[in-house]
Amino acid sequence: MTLARSAWTAIVAVAAALIAAQFVPAKRTNPPAQGALAPPPGIEATLRRACYDCHSNETRWPWYSRVAPISWLIVRDVEMARKEINFSEWGSYYPATRRRKLEWMGRALREGKMPPRLYELMHPGARLADADRAALERWVESGLATPSPGKTSE
Amino acid sequence: MKSAIPTLFAAATLLVAFHLFSGRTAAEETNVASIRFADHHFTPQTLTVTAGEPLAVKVINSSNETIEFESFKLNREVAMTPGETITVRLPPLRPGTYDFYDDFHQDVPEGSIIAK
Numbered sequence: 001m002t003l004a005r006s007a008w009t010a011i012v013a014v015a016a017a018l019i020a021a022q023f024v025p026a027k028r029t030n031p032p033a034q035g036a037l038a039p040p041p042g043i044e045a046t047l048r049r050a051c052y053d054c055h056s057n058e059t060r061w062p063w064y065s066r067v068a069p070i071s072w073l074i075v076r077d078v079e080m081a082r083k084e085i086n087f088s089e090w091g092s093y094y095p096a097t098r099r100r101k102l103e104w105m106g107r108a109l110r111e112g113k114m115p116p117r118l119y120e121l122m123h124p125g126a127r128l129a130d131a132d133r134a135a136l137e138r139w140v141e142s143g144l145a146t147p148s149p150g151k152t153s154e
Numbered sequence: 155m156k157s158a159i160p161t162l163f164a165a166a167t168l169l170v171a172f173h174l175f176s177g178r179t180a181a182e183e184t185n186v187a188s189i190r191f192a193d194h195h196f197t198p199q200t201l202t203v204t205a206g207e208p209l210a211v212k213v214i215n216s217s218n219e220t221i222e223f224e225s226f227k228l229n230r231e232v233a234m235t236p237g238e239t240i241t242v243r244l245p246p247l248r249p250g251t252y253d254f255y256d257d258f259h260q261d262v263p264e265g266s267i268i269a270k
Binding site (some may be wrong): 048061080083084093094097104107109 | 222226229232233255257258260263264
């Protein structure tokens with residue numbers, strides 16, 4: 001009976017902690033865009049489904065992003081991702097910054113680091129087919145080859 | 155009861171042997187450079203190092219901002235909270251210029267590590 005009581009106490013404690021955690025809010029935000037990226041339609045569609053939830057101000061927050069502690073992790077991940085690259089703020093980047101972002105994008109695509117595997121498992125629609133990945137890489141390369149600091153396009 | 159002393163002695167010997175023959179010597183760790191981030195810029199902005207030798211760069215964030223020490227050419231990107239110090243270990247660099255920057259603040263002047 002002692003073991004059962006201990007287990008019951010642990011369950012109640014965890015449940016209480018989870019309930020208390022819901023009162024620690026995680027700020028889910030979608031600020032206004034500051035000069036959004038304007039890629040070709042096909043590229044835009046791929047970026048939106050595979051990248052925009054983390055790397056833009058147009059995050060589609062899922063229901064579980066309202067449930068602590070998962071909400072804290074998701075909000076933190078989106079905040080960090082937006083700091084790395086934010087397609088909604090592309091217009092506010094200096095030309096040199098845009099170039100750096102494109103370089104890192106190219107590397108992340110070539111090395112298969114983006115989208116993250118765990119994200120792809122939870123969001124199958126975000127998976128990049130080989131053709132999608134190749135198209136994005138070509139788009140990145142064309143952006144790097146373009147001397148103009150303007151919008152990136154094929 | 156079998157004594158544990160021979161086992162411990164053997165383990166200690168193996169550890170010492172590994173340290174001696176692993177190829178890492180004290181000399182390889184002597185190339186240490188420091189970069190400090192404060193007042194919205196890196197100091198020094200240009201770091202000259204010896205090409206062909208391993209390098210450890212200690213980066214100190216002395217500001218009250220979270221920054222990201224990043225270099226595409228060095229393939230390193232590390233977020234740093236205020237007051238944090240990190241050590242970026244680099245393999246022997248070929249002669250050349252390797253830019254670094256704070257990826258979280260694009261108005262921070264870029265720095266360079268020059269290997270020659």
